[in-house]
Amino acid sequence: MSDISLFENALKQFRKAAEVMELDPCIAEVLSHPKRELTVHFPVRMDDGSIKVFTGHRVQHNIARGPAKGGIRYHPSVTLDEVKALAFWMTWKCAVVGIPYGGGKGGVAVDPAELSPAELERLSRRFFSEIQVIIGEDKDIPAPDVNTNPQVMAWYMDTYSMNVGHSVLGIVTGKPLDVGGSAGRTEATGRGVRVVTEEAINYNGLDPKNCTVAVQGFGNVGSYAAKLIKEEVGSKIIAVSDVSGAIYNPDGLDIDDVVAYRDQNNGLIKGYPKATAMTNEELLTMDVDILIPAALENAITMNNVEDVKAKIIVEGANGPVTPEAEEVLLKKGVFIVPDFLANAGGVTVSYFEWVQGLQWYFWDIEDVRKALHKIMRDSFYSVINTMRKYDTDMRTAAYIVAIDRVATATKLRGIYP
Ligand SMILES: NC(=O)C1=CN([C@@H]2O[C@H](COP(=O)(O)OP(=O)(O)OC[C@H]3O[C@@H](n4cnc5c(N)ncnc54)[C@H](O)[C@@H]3O)[C@@H](O)[C@H]2O)C=CC1
Numbered sequence: 001m002s003d004i005s006l007f008e009n010a011l012k013q014f015r016k017a018a019e020v021m022e023l024d025p026c027i028a029e030v031l032s033h034p035k036r037e038l039t040v041h042f043p044v045r046m047d048d049g050s051i052k053v054f055t056g057h058r059v060q061h062n063i064a065r066g067p068a069k070g071g072i073r074y075h076p077s078v079t080l081d082e083v084k085a086l087a088f089w090m091t092w093k094c095a096v097v098g099i100p101y102g103g104g105k106g107g108v109a110v111d112p113a114e115l116s117p118a119e120l121e122r123l124s125r126r127f128f129s130e131i132q133v134i135i136g137e138d139k140d141i142p143a144p145d146v147n148t149n150p151q152v153m154a155w156y157m158d159t160y161s162m163n164v165g166h167s168v169l170g171i172v173t174g175k176p177l178d179v180g181g182s183a184g185r186t187e188a189t190g191r192g193v194r195v196v197t198e199e200a201i202n203y204n205g206l207d208p209k210n211c212t213v214a215v216q217g218f219g220n221v222g223s224y225a226a227k228l229i230k231e232e233v234g235s236k237i238i239a240v241s242d243v244s245g246a247i248y249n250p251d252g253l254d255i256d257d258v259v260a261y262r263d264q265n266n267g268l269i270k271g272y273p274k275a276t277a278m279t280n281e282e283l284l285t286m287d288v289d290i291l292i293p294a295a296l297e298n299a300i301t302m303n304n305v306e307d308v309k310a311k312i313i314v315e316g317a318n319g320p321v322t323p324e325a326e327e328v329l330l331k332k333g334v335f336i337v338p339d340f341l342a343n344a345g346g347v348t349v350s351y352f353e354w355v356q357g358l359q360w361y362f363w364d365i366e367d368v369r370k371a372l373h374k375i376m377r378d379s380f381y382s383v384i385n386t387m388r389k390y391d392t393d394m395r396t397a398a399y400i401v402a403i404d405r406v407a408t409a410t411k412l413r414g415i416y417p
């Protein structure tokens with residue numbers, strides 16, 4: 001667990017942008033606080049008959065542009081501070097890609113690997129019932145995040161639907177296709193990372209076929225990003241990692257083969273035979289063109305930033321680079337595609353899923369992918385244009401685009417007279 005306050009770090013980024021864009025201090029003060037924070041302590045019956053009490057949170061940072069939206073994470077290091085930061089970033093994520101949501105996030109402090117499938121289901125259903133007081137298909141719509149998946153979303157949807165007495169598809173996104181999920185949601189965050197990586201390569205005048213890539217985190221985001229960048233952009237993925245360590249092959253990894261190995265090896269890549277093992281620390285400081293941190297926050301800090309050699313960093317994870325480390329990277333000339341732009345593909349397709357669920361009418365995968373690519377590409381270039389206009393960095397520019405949209409909605413609504 002890190003002793004860095006993630007919410008304080010997020011506020012540092014926000015204040016930098018507020019200063020550059022000369023944001024109205026009253027709006028800045030409002031946006032520096034979450035609107036709602038709910039903490040719940042709830043009992044779960046374990047398989048041996050005992051009762052264990054777990055702690056979870058749901059935070060809604062801002063709802064000026066629409067319902068709160070954001071995932072729910074299961075991880076032992078989940079805290080209210082972390083969930084506040086993640087909800088805060090969701091506000092900017094939805095605004096920067098122009099989808100009509102505010103920001104929310106949730107989490108439960110638990111290691112799901114220590115639970116049986118039945119215990120995981122009971123925990124998921126109870127947590128969702130506990131937070132039902134603030135969620136709703138037009139109020140706050142959860143989705144998957146670290147260690148949650150379509151099955152967990154199906155339990156959430158079923159729990160809410162049982163409690164209200166009818167099926168409510170729009171209550172949660174990232175559901176399995178058979179219960180109102182959208183084609184393309186599972187790959188969506190990785191696909192969005194793939195789109196902005198290609199644009200970052202182009203913008204920096206590199207040849208995608210000559211680019212080498214390392215990816216930290218081989219879960220939903222990292223594995224799809226690696227696969228799609230290899231297959232559709234043509235760059236070489238030479239290293240990937242997960243919580244069990246990293247693997248390296250200078251000739252390029254066969255990502256489908258690594259995925260197949262992971263899926264038969266308790267979800268871990270450790271021991272993959274066609275590559276050399278290395279540590280996560282080594283992966284982060286490899287001599288590659290592109291580094292994609294797609295695991296957890298605070299991967300690049302003052303402890304390792306001097307050794308980072310990548311020319312481009314595309315933040316698949318939320319908050320992988322601390323503000324101090326970012327200043328060092330910017331001085332070195334590293335081009336950083338910030339998290340809430342780079343990983344917005346997931347929530348964008350969640351938006352498509354919510355729209356489909358509300359209408360009970362479902363789209364083809366081609367339509368989902370086309371609409372996603374357009375939103376990601378357009379958003380990338382609106383941030384590039386803002387970066388040039390203010391002569392600033394990509395993250396600050398992304399904040400400016402997003403804050404401007406939220407501030408405009410806030411002023412138009414006149415809710416702070
Ligand atoms: N799933 C989604 O749609 C979205 C996820 N994100 C963010 O992307 C990041 C990853 O999320 P998911 O892929 O969904 O989670 P996941 O649970 O599917 O995968 C997480 C991966 O990170 C690895 N990992 C955990 N700790 C690590 C460490 N210390 N070093 C290296 N690897 C480590 C895990 O082994 C796993 O491979 C998180 O920051 C999440 O908030 C952002 C936008 C959407």
Ligand SMILES: O=C(O)CCC(=O)C(=O)O
Binds near residue numbers: 142318348
């Ligand atoms: O799909 C969503 O609603 C949000 C996913 C998420 O939690 C994120 O983008 O960090």
